[in-house]
Amino acid sequence: MKTDKKMVLSFLIPAVIAYMIVSIYPVIHSTYLSFFEVQSWTENNPTFVGLANFISLLQNQVFLKSFGNIGIIWLVGGAGIFGAAFGFSALLTSGIKGKSFFRAAIYLPNLIPVVAAAAMWTQYIFSSRFGLVKSVFSALGLESLANIEWTSHNIIFWAMLIAYVWGGIGFFLLIILAGVERVPVELLEAAKLDGASMIQIFAQITLPLLRDVIRVAVVMWSITVLNLFAFPRSFALTYTEMNTPSIYLYQLAFGQAGGTTSGAGSGGVVYVGMAAAAGVILTIIVVLVYALLSLVFKEEKLEY
Amino acid sequence: MSTKKTFVLLATLLTLVSLVLSGCGPAKTPAPTATEAPATTVPATIAPATIAPPTATSEPVTLVYWSMWNADEPQGVVIQQAIDAFQAANPNVTIEVTWQGRPGRNLFTPAIDSGTVIDLVDQDTGRIALSWGDNYILGLDDYLSQEAIGGNGKTVAETLFSMVLNQYKTAAGNIASVPYNPFLVLWFYNKAQFATAGITAAPTTFDELITDLEALKTAGVGGFTFDPDYYTDIMSGDSAQRYVGCDAFDAALQDNTGESWNSAGLVKWAQDMEALSAYALPATSANLYPAGQQAFALGDVAMTYNGTWLPSEVAETAGADFQWGTFSWPTATGGVGTLNDYDTGSQGIAITQVSEHPDEAFEFIKYVVSLDIQTAMAATGYPSAHVDVPWTGAVADAYTLVQNAQTGFGWACSAWDTGDFYGNNLMPAFTDLITGKITADAFTARMVAESIANIPAP
Numbered sequence: 001m002k003t004d005k006k007m008v009l010s011f012l013i014p015a016v017i018a019y020m021i022v023s024i025y026p027v028i029h030s031t032y033l034s035f036f037e038v039q040s041w042t043e044n045n046p047t048f049v050g051l052a053n054f055i056s057l058l059q060n061q062v063f064l065k066s067f068g069n070i071g072i073i074w075l076v077g078g079a080g081i082f083g084a085a086f087g088f089s090a091l092l093t094s095g096i097k098g099k100s101f102f103r104a105a106i107y108l109p110n111l112i113p114v115v116a117a118a119a120m121w122t123q124y125i126f127s128s129r130f131g132l133v134k135s136v137f138s139a140l141g142l143e144s145l146a147n148i149e150w151t152s153h154n155i156i157f158w159a160m161l162i163a164y165v166w167g168g169i170g171f172f173l174l175i176i177l178a179g180v181e182r183v184p185v186e187l188l189e190a191a192k193l194d195g196a197s198m199i200q201i202f203a204q205i206t207l208p209l210l211r212d213v214i215r216v217a218v219v220m221w222s223i224t225v226l227n228l229f230a231f232p233r234s235f236a237l238t239y240t241e242m243n244t245p246s247i248y249l250y251q252l253a254f255g256q257a258g259g260t261t262s263g264a265g266s267g268g269v270v271y272v273g274m275a276a277a278a279g280v281i282l283t284i285i286v287v288l289v290y291a292l293l294s295l296v297f298k299e300e301k302l303e304y
Numbered sequence: 305m306s307t308k309k310t311f312v313l314l315a316t317l318l319t320l321v322s323l324v325l326s327g328c329g330p331a332k333t334p335a336p337t338a339t340e341a342p343a344t345t346v347p348a349t350i351a352p353a354t355i356a357p358p359t360a361t362s363e364p365v366t367l368v369y370w371s372m373w374n375a376d377e378p379q380g381v382v383i384q385q386a387i388d389a390f391q392a393a394n395p396n397v398t399i400e401v402t403w404q405g406r407p408g409r410n411l412f413t414p415a416i417d418s419g420t421v422i423d424l425v426d427q428d429t430g431r432i433a434l435s436w437g438d439n440y441i442l443g444l445d446d447y448l449s450q451e452a453i454g455g456n457g458k459t460v461a462e463t464l465f466s467m468v469l470n471q472y473k474t475a476a477g478n479i480a481s482v483p484y485n486p487f488l489v490l491w492f493y494n495k496a497q498f499a500t501a502g503i504t505a506a507p508t509t510f511d512e513l514i515t516d517l518e519a520l521k522t523a524g525v526g527g528f529t530f531d532p533d534y535y536t537d538i539m540s541g542d543s544a545q546r547y548v549g550c551d552a553f554d555a556a557l558q559d560n561t562g563e564s565w566n567s568a569g570l571v572k573w574a575q576d577m578e579a580l581s582a583y584a585l586p587a588t589s590a591n592l593y594p595a596g597q598q599a600f601a602l603g604d605v606a607m608t609y610n611g612t613w614l615p616s617e618v619a620e621t622a623g624a625d626f627q628w629g630t631f632s633w634p635t636a637t638g639g640v641g642t643l644n645d646y647d648t649g650s651q652g653i654a655i656t657q658v659s660e661h662p663d664e665a666f667e668f669i670k671y672v673v674s675l676d677i678q679t680a681m682a683a684t685g686y687p688s689a690h691v692d693v694p695w696t697g698a699v700a701d702a703y704t705l706v707q708n709a710q711t712g713f714g715w716a717c718s719a720w721d722t723g724d725f726y727g728n729n730l731m732p733a734f735t736d737l738i739t740g741k742i743t744a745d746a747f748t749a750r751m752v753a754e755s756i757a758n759i760p761a762p
Contacts, residue, residue, distance in 0.1 A: 040413060040435065044417075059760070060724070061724075061728070061757075061758050062724045062728050065728075122592045123592065123595065126590075127590075127595065128587035128590035128591075129587065129595070129599075149587055149589055149590035150590065151590045151591070151592050152532075152587075152589040152590045152735075152739075153532065153533075153589070153732050153735055154589075154732075154736075154741075236533045236592060237533060237534070237593075238533050238534065238536075238537075238727065238731075239533055239732075240724075240727050240728045240731075240732070241732065254410060255720075270435075
């Protein structure tokens with residue numbers, strides 16, 4: 001079919017312009033702001049401070065700790081999510097009855113709004129007075145476990161991580177399950193006839209054939225974690241133990257919002273330039289992580 | 305022109321028009337977050353204004369008003385009533401109100417900077433004076449000397465609680481807004497449970513507080529609880545104010561040597577908080593808003609530290625027969641704070657510098673803070689800023705307190721504005737101290753060590 005370049009351009013240009021306005025411009029403007037001390041969103045004469053915002057952030061314990069937090073979430077949460085997703089995918093492809101039901105049930109948490117899910121976990125499951133966890137452990141006579149204060153500031157991060165893993169399994173299960181179902185049954189049966197164990201089959205056949213799927217899943221997981229904001233913030237609004245880089249960025253930009261009608265923090269002090277610098281750092285890290293993962297998981301076309 | 309070319313042109317035109325129009329449409333008002341909007345019930349009826357507002361102008365004038373409330377919140381309902389009455393008495397004045405909700409505070413300055421004309425705006429009085437201040441807001445000192453509506457000769461300033469009116473000023477020293485919906489942070493207690501324990505008067509000193517808590521314990525009544533994720537800041541800042549004052553507390557939070565925590569006042573503060581922790585409801589450190597205040601409303605404890613919005617938030621749980629009482633944070637032996645110093649604030653209404661009709665705008669403000677509208681505000685269960693309008697219902701006791709109030713200080717001594725150390729280090733440590741997880745000595749040692757490690761050199 002003959003391509004009409006003018007027609008293609010006429011459809012593309014509005015979208016390109018819209019994309020540049022809503023995506024590229026904020027990136028450029030944020031990068032510009034990151035070199036200035038800006039104490040309000042509309043300051044007319046910001047002070048140029050060079051790399052001071054970046055240096056300050058890289059020496060800031062709160063900012064560094066927030067990266068430590070997402071490091072733990074990526075590693076421990078990732079292990080939990082991918083471990084469970086692989087486990088469930090093995091179960092669901094084993095010929096189990098009611099596969100569609102279980103698949104839908106495991107995916108269900110993804111349909112619950114973040115704030116509702118956080119409220120459910122904090123107020124009804126982890127509650128130290130009448131929560132599900134307390135009730136179950138008490139019924140089993142495990143008082144020391146029943147008395148764990150899951151929502152106290154010292155361990156609420158781990159409680160949040162458990163809840164976050166619960167919510168994330170379904171999404172990654174669907175991705176992995178789609179890959180597992182594409183693995184030819186003949187290969188698995190041939191290996192079985194040759195005497196390979198289930199673990200050998202998984203490690204030497206299934207896993208290598210899922211390389212591209214795993215690559216996509218790990219990239220998605222990494223970017224999701226790097227930008228994590230809503231769930232930990234909904235879990236406990238003001239606990240800095242829950243800080244992620246995005247949450248800290250928000251606090252810098254909009255002030256530390258307490259829970260009051262008056263909006264706590266009387267002066268509403270904001271650090272827009274520093275927040276922009278945090279955004280730039282975060283963007284650079286996202287790009288680096290993506291590049292690193294692309295190196296680790298080199299794209300290979302496997303045909304089977 | 306070929307059919308194909310016509311189609312291409314039409315498609316392009318439609319796409320461009322839709323893009324342009326999508327940018328021109330009315331902005332969707334973001335919903336307030338659940339944590340910021342006070343849970344309350346809109347009153348079925350509000351007393352109508354009995355004093356007609358004065359005629360402000362004979363020329364047609366339109367005032368654009370950005371409100372921090374949503375239209376169905378009690379304060380929004382009262383303000384809408386004030387607008388209706390004001391417009392009825394002033395047919396030449398039209399007030400175009402936009403119910404921005406809480407997120408409006410982030411939109412105000414960008415809107416002004418981009419040329420939007422806004423005449424009236426309401427917000428937290430601290431935010432108006434300190435964040436927006438002289439760049440955006442008109443100084444109101446001269447206007448405040450005008451005679452109040454229905455004030456029997458009093459000026460507008462004289463009809464308002466001085467503590468909240470004068471709490472915040474701009475860098476140039478101007479009063480930037482007129483408070484109309486103040487709050488106090490107080491100890492709330494259950495009078496019935498106090499009576500059960502034989503307590504006849506609210507405590508005024510820390511020693512009396514401990515004596516009363518011991519009496520409650522003996523009577524089998526729980527002591528106190530709170531929600532650490534929301535109110536550790538006011539628990540720590542307001543208590544410290546009684547011992548060393550806000551300036552010294554804020555200075556300690558910025559002292560990178562940590563030596564401030566070894567001062568006599570802050571050591572005594574830590575020791576008293578350790579003593580207080582003995583009466584905290586078990587698992588208080590695990591409370592997440594609103595678990596703690598619900599425990600108070602359910603009668604699990606006799607006391608909680610909160611703001612004057614609390615009764616509205618727990619009204620359904622507490623029930624109509626709950627016997628509400630309030631008292632100021634007790635004084636400390638050797639401390640500098642008094643019973644008449646309060647963590648307070650208010651929503652205030654201000655006039656922008658871009659307003660072309662500041663006189664008419666202030667006429668409306670005068671009406672909002674008039675006796676009638678403030679009476680309607682008080683009827684919603686929220687405190688009024690008018691000195692002659694008693695607070696009602698659960699906050700009725702607090703009206704006596706606010707009449708004696710002298711000094712208002714910012715939320716938790718404005719400690720959030722001192723830097724990251726407060727939220728990241730002091731609050732977790734204070735939560736551990738006030739809930740009995742660590743001793744006063746351990747708290748002090750932790751603060752010294754963490755100050756050295758985390759507070760940057762000035």
